[in-house]
Amino acid sequence: MSLTSTAARLKRYGIDRYMLLLAGTIIAATLLPAQGGTASVLRGVSFWAIAVLFFLYGAKLSTATILAGLTNWRLQFGVLACTYLLFPVLGLGLGLASAPILGASFAAGLIYIGCLPSTVQSAVAFTSLARGNVAGAVCAASISNLIGVVLAPLLVALLLTTDGSVAVNPDAVWKIVQQILLPFFAGQLCRPLLARLLERFRTLVTVYDRAAILLIVYVAFSAGTVDGIWSVAGPGLIAGLIAVVIVMLALAMAATLALGRVSGMAGADRVTLLFCGSTKSLATGLPMAGILFAGQDVAMIVLPLMLYHLIQLIVCAALAQRAAQTPDGGLFATP
Secondary structure, three states: OOHHHHHHHHHHOOOOHHHHHHHHHHHHHHHOOOOHHHHHHHHHHHHHHHHHHHHHHHHHOOHHHHHHHOOOHHHHHHHHHHHHHHHHHHHHHHHHHHHHHHOHHHHHHHHHHHHOOOOOHHHHHHHHHOOOOHHHHHHHHHHHHHHHHHHHHHHHHHHOOOOOOOOOOOOHHHHHHHHHHHHHHHHHHHHHHHHHHHHHOHHHHHHHHHHHHHHHHHHHHHHHHHOOHHHHOOHHHHHHHHHHHHHHHHHHHHHHHHHHHHOOOOHHHHHHHHHHHOOOOHHHHHHHHHHHOOOOOHHHHHHHHHHHHHHHHHHHHHHHHHHHHOOOOHHHOOO
16 A cells, blocks of 8 residues: 555544644654753743744634624534533543542543633534534634633633642733733734735645644653653553543534534534534643643643544544535434
8 A cells, every 4th residue: 555545544534644743743752852951942932832823823813704603693602512511511520530540630631621612723624524614613613712712721720629739820811811812812903914925825824833733742742751751651541541532522522413403503503513512622722731730740631632632633534524425414414
């Protein structure tokens, strides 16, 4: 089998070059972690890389599309309810249930997943492939991320115990506003000047997007390796964590499908609800974790999110492909 055909087959199931690079970055951070002065420099670079990343997000996002999507209040409320009501409860339940086996850091990571906003690029891409409401997906995912910048750290602080195992940095919300929210709104203000330029260099912007995430992953897992994460998280523990993460995704998807049918949404809106209501943003979650859990086992806490992100892409890609190839939409057929 040729490399080209192998790559095409992997991409069909959501495993593309970016996913392989993520895995490779974790391996690199394990074998060759940044230490000492190098680690300090990379942390400073990652701070500004994140700020620029969210500036670009703001500059790319069409305000008109968000306003248009707001008219579908049933869909928007459904996505927000799944993201910030259902998921926190789900993350808290699974975190508390698995803490005696997985440990406090992994349990905190599961709770952290539940508090995060949905993805933007992935949710919109899968919605489009599955013939869903693309405008609604752009609106829902964007609003989810805007609200999540403030709401996510508050939920984390509310749900996580502060018994000394895992705690939230009290200055986290202000730091998140500085590093994420302010650059985002600055990007929105500059959108009239930059929209055409960003569209022209869309490929370059995407490369920067991916590179910034890889840098954040490398910095986090380098720190984790230096602190001995892999001596704590053995194969058995990782296998158990993967199983819990799969259960979390399955329950979330089942809930979004049920909510879509019970609320009487059209098939296209149910597609959007599934992909926006059950996915979680790695792009927002990684930099936010570095701020929220500064000085703690950040790599241990974000590892559940990394696994959830990889698994959600594989499962969503398979579901979107199936819906695209089924004339009546399959799971999303109007009853």
